[in-house]
Amino acid sequence: MTARPELALVEGFERALINNRLHMVYQPKVRMRDGALTRVEALVRWDDPEFGRVAPSRFVPLAEKHGLIEELTQWGLRTTLRQWLKWRDEGIDTCIAFNISALSLEQLDFPDLVERMCRALDVPTDRLVLELTESATQPLIKLMDTLTRFRIKGIGLAIDDFGAGYSSLMQLRQLPFTEVKIDRFFVNDAVTSKDSRLIVAAIVDLAHGLGLTVTAEGVETREQLQLLLELHCDVVQGYLISHPLEPDGLVDWKRDFRARWWALIEEERLALWSDVEPNPLG
């Protein structure tokens, strides 16, 4: 994209942000053990009359580059915390996973700001998990102080897109994370590649040894679910479980999902069983 259209897009984004024309959708994450909803991940959406639907992978980096990320983060977090209160009133007391740009972590007072926002809305800080991705230019180890401050306040920390990119097993030991999210490309690859499967198994083992929760993201097929079940992954997220939902869709989804989960798992168990013990008559 040339400079001009990029600038037009940034201006369009800023207008959408100011005029409250962005919105959040929420993707459920469920526990492998019983299919219970453990968290929802908040994902920002921008549908623009001029530009159409613009993907966050396009406009979040632009917001970072043009000094708008702080405003986006604050708007998103406020919107999501308010939504959490509505769900709680409807009987869903879940945790929220919120994506944070590593750039925001460079501000030392950022953990205080997040805590203040939780306090102002009366949302307990232990209901919030921040998802962070490592990039080449911003190694998370440099942000140790800020990460530790979040943990002291009871806010959870997940390392996102783990296995792809720059994150390493060594960091899991050094940094105060509570959750590891295995990247969806890895989850996908593990079905066909023995090497990937071994690596995923090693990540799960190490993470469990360190007391971390392991989430697999981008789970789209039954085959992937079965493999993750065998590898003792704790939490799954992806289109097989649910696409990201509009806020008022969560209650219905939750009501319908438990039955669907047991049907899904039962078939996986049967498939697993028939692999281990071939039918003697067959």
Ligand code: C2E
């Ligand atoms: P992410 O945090 O890794 O989010 C997961 C992305 O995968 C989301 O795309 C989600 O819609 C998509 N996804 C979920 N399940 C599946 C699946 O089964 N298959 C496939 N193919 N995709 C799946 P989305 O919403 O387009 O977000 C892209 C990225 O933009 C996110 O990646 C995150 O890094 C960033 N992002 C999204 N919302 C926010 C936000 O509010 N703030 C910040 N800073 N970044 C955000």
Ligand code: CA
């Ligand atoms: Ca994420």
Ligand code: CA
């Ligand atoms: Ca991810």
